Amino acid sequence: MKKYLIQTVMNKSVLISFILLLFSQLVIAKTSYFFLDLDNDIESYSINAYTLNTKELYNIDKEVILYNISVNSKGNLHSSQYNNLIILFSVLPTFDESNSLWIELNDFPSTLDLISFKDLCILAENRILGANSPYFHPNNYQVITKKNGKYFKSKNAFVQFFLIEDLPVELNVPKSTIQLNQNHISIYEMEKIHDKYNLNYSPFNPFDYSNLFDNRFERFYLSKKLTIQGMNAYKFWSFKAWNSEIDDLDWDRGVDRFIYIPGKGIVAASLDFYFKDPLPKAYPRLPRRAIDNQTFKNNVISEKVMLAEELK
Template identity: 30%
Template sequence: MNYSQIIIKKIIIVVCFICAIGHSSYGKKKYLLLDSLKHSYNVERYTLKMDSLYRVASTVELFNIILPEQEGLVLISVLPPNLNDKGLWTKINIENIASDDFIKPADYTKYFKRPFALYLNLEPRIDILIVKKEKDGFYLANFCFTQYFGLANHSSVFNTPINVINIGQSMLSIRDMEKIYKKDFPKQPYIMTEFFYNQKVSSMVPFGTNEQYMRMYLSDIFTIGKEKAYKFWTYASWNIVDGWNYPRGIDRFIYIPGKGIVGGSFDFYFESYRQPERLSTFNLKTRAYDYTKKLSSISNTQWIDNILNERIPIAEELK
């Protein structure tokens, strides 16, 4: 089998994988009333300005749903449908949403289960949309990205699964990992950055390569105000060639116990807007994306620098 055939085979595997998870990530929309949710859980909201990181006038809102007894958290990120448009929300007539389409309080445990449960599907999902109430009516988030996280505080001696935020592990930066990776896998491209040096499919890590090592690494501990903050980054490859590398999720982030995730990057999402052939503009009427010109001018050099130096925007509320 020649190299081209191998690449084609890998692409087919990726497509099959996307189709396999499509039912959970792209299923029927469910609506979540923010006011009702706050009666059952501690919900922490933060605002991130993404212009310094991606050179686009965009804002992201983070909603941390803190599960009881600090056993985990669910992060719902409201991402910008159009990168140079700060409108994350659309005013709606709530009567137009069928009552059965709302997530009812009795069903909260179904959607916000303990992340350590072995039977729980922890894939990111985009089928949950937040509805919030303002003085002049109800507003619907245009696009929400939901992730599940377990919380832990134990030594690196014990295994830390991909979805667990472990503040007790030893620290390791992305640059430190690069040195280790190149030593242990000298014939393979570094999965964190190699693709962005030349934007060629041949430089992407084939699907399934070293995926068993995916996890979130602690790289720094510092203070924000009087709170101890923990910086994390996600060890994951760029191996989806025809769309979002969404398994990466919020791939670099800052976590404060009790407050949740207070800063983060969404490279998988904003990277799409650097490519003219990728998804670019969200159509509010059809609730689909249109293909158009690229909206972000950030260079590959700056993009790689953001990754290697673990740049992360911090919540406006904490500055």
Template identity: 30%
Template structure:
């Protein structure tokens, strides 16, 4: 579930700052062994899912269809209809890898979804990649559609997508973490 009607408020030096725009996403946490990586929808975070990286997926997709998937920014569709192909006709979260951030075990996820919206914020799509720590929650991520609005080239965004670049925290609970 995604909402864009919630505001973030930060107090810095006695002054309050309110966000102009904030996408809030809700996920269901499950710990269930799965056989295939695409058995869960995009509202689920499951650290027991089989791993499947973006580059593995795009390599296989390109081999079969001779193009990048609709998940890639370079192929975003301006139509209002889905360009997803069977059996991946719905948005999904894939577990990509496990890594360590400071003293925490973190799990990297990426979302498979089409673009549908050719301009403006794509809150329906939501977060593209994120880092999840079971004891804490989501600690980093990337919204690729946001970076495309900032003038970053689609080639750079595609490079970040294929290598699963995400924004990482410099601290967790006020404790610095080494990147």
């Protein structure tokens, strides 16, 4: 009888703990919105927006919008800690019947949870430096825009933070850092190195669900330097785990491959995590690409990206 009572108490404790954990996650995982006023110049930050078409990479005709946000030199947040910061919001297609990225609002959404630019910079700093910070999920941060006097809320977006550096090539490159001065190495060349040494943390196959990847090796590698419309550009690829999420998309992968132009921001990208099948059951089971798995993998190895329509 005593043993039964102890077991019952233990079971109840486990159940209560699970419910409290679930409730805390629901409370913590709220959606915050960052307001982008596209009608007016903002003193604190500047915006470089680019439109990507998914046809050239995933063979479906959809749009992605990239908002590169950086601190203005004359703004009240101008300081050495934020000078090299880029906050990137990617607004994604939702594959619904409307084929729109936005929901139009009747008025300024004062009832929504809005995050200030200062708090967004602090969040970025904590994430980049690896400091202790509250629960963070990239998809919990959405965008509200004002354009031509009208307000719009993104249907599906996520945020990433980047630190731009031009340090001596001998120094280590931390993750989330776009280091412009480093030796060039392509995905193809890195894959050969991993094959040669039979390393078990190779993140090159998007469809390998058994691969164990050590996240200590995460970083952005510089693949090549190039010129786009007379501007110096840098092409990077992400050394990150695939299929790290069981019940959700791999939001932390973000822009897998991208091109950065100083003063412009990220002007080309791939978003393989979002367009890769199979999809988690929580999302609409609609085709997100019209290419087979081999073509998808070839795009990874050949480092294909979607270039901004504004730069074509």
